[in-house]
Amino acid sequence: MTQQALDPESGADPRPSAVDQRRWIALALLCLAQFMLVLDVTVVNVALPDMAVDLRLGRETLTWVVTAYTLCFGGLMLLGGRLADTLGARRTLLAGLAVFTLASLATGLADNAETLIGGRIAQGMGAALLSPSALAIVTTSFNGAERNKALGIWAAIGGTGSAVGVLIGGALTAGPGWEWVFYINVPVGIAALALLPAVIPARPPRQARLDLPGALLATAATALLIYGLVKAGDSGWGGATTLLPLAAAAVLYGVFAMVERASRAPLMDLRMFTRRPVLAGAFLMLVGTALLIAFFFLGSVYLQHARGFSALKTGLMFLPTAVATGLGAHVASRLTGRIGSRPIAVTGLAVAAVGAALLTRLSATGSPYTTLLPGFVITAVGIGAVFVTATTTALVLVDDQDAGLASAVINTFHEAGGSIGVAVVSTVAATSIEDGAIDGFTDAFILCAITAAVAAVVATVLVPRGKHRWTGPHIH
Structure with missing residues (x-):
């Protein structure tokens, strides 16, 4: 093999090679696939009223259209990461992409509530296989400054996908129809399945045990939690259909904790939550995602159901929100290294509380x-x-050997936050979602404002003090 000259400062080969080109092509395709996954969290929000009319769906079913996806996505993500270690990231990635693509087609073809929810569950399962495998490939394919650049691109996709999803959902629903918020994934998925094997090398899998009981317990407990929260909108907080699922969820979470402590290869090392940075990061991600996805859900239903906005007009209404989300992330990423995470987290939550109060x-x-x-x-x-x-709180302030697990924990709380946020505000605004009245919407936004304000107070104590320099991705 001919030895190539290395750059004296970075140690990298200054001349582009076929391997380099394949890595960046792979990154583009992986980011496209990840964009689909993030998009599908919010793309359905604007399409909900049209779905409700065509398939005769009630408030409870509409809530599950959103939460079934994020529930399976977040609940099975850690298992997806373990499968990537056991079977190989490339193989798990392609399997997840195939499942997600087929599930998107089935969901678009749905002609009843059962098929629609089943398709969303399958989409979440595919996403749980795809996302951690894709991130593992990105992380292992790049080193040094190139890794930061690659992860910066990845983070930008995640940071804007949720907000852009509402806009795209509006355009598709107003155009070819709500089915196309799912159909659009099919050609993208097929193209990615055809191209990815040529640019991602197969790597030998590492030996790892699969904690299937842990995955099933965590997902079942979260499903019962969401079910109880949703049912509260119909039967009240003291009803049996609310209290029994919530009690069962608490029991299953307890069993999950015992199983994880006893497992030699736990799905989630619960000792990670004894580390303040990870606990703080998980808390911030849970609250932040719950608020954002809840706002998209409430705003979409309010504009279309109570104010008569078209799907396209509703989607365009969220365009400034997408820009504002990116702006807030950009400013925060620049200031974190100068003043630390705590003042930014507290200020961000306080600003969110003010915005919710205006609503x-x-x-x-x-x-x-x-x-x-x-x-x-x-x-x-x-x-x-x-x-x-x-x-930054979860990843920068922990040891390098714990960064992978901390990242998985944060991603899990991201998806769980979306599910819980939609379930709670759907229950609080139940009467308004059913009949278009305003009181339920304002009550839900009051709850959001109080949640953000309380979280800001908690953050003043929970988020570690001190400055640190975030050398990972900035979101632009």
């Missing part, structure tokens, strides 16, 4: 451009900053 002024006649939009933009700036501090 309590919603009315049946006032212009959404002067009531809804300012509150959404202000909240989005704050939540964008919270997302950055969640990641």
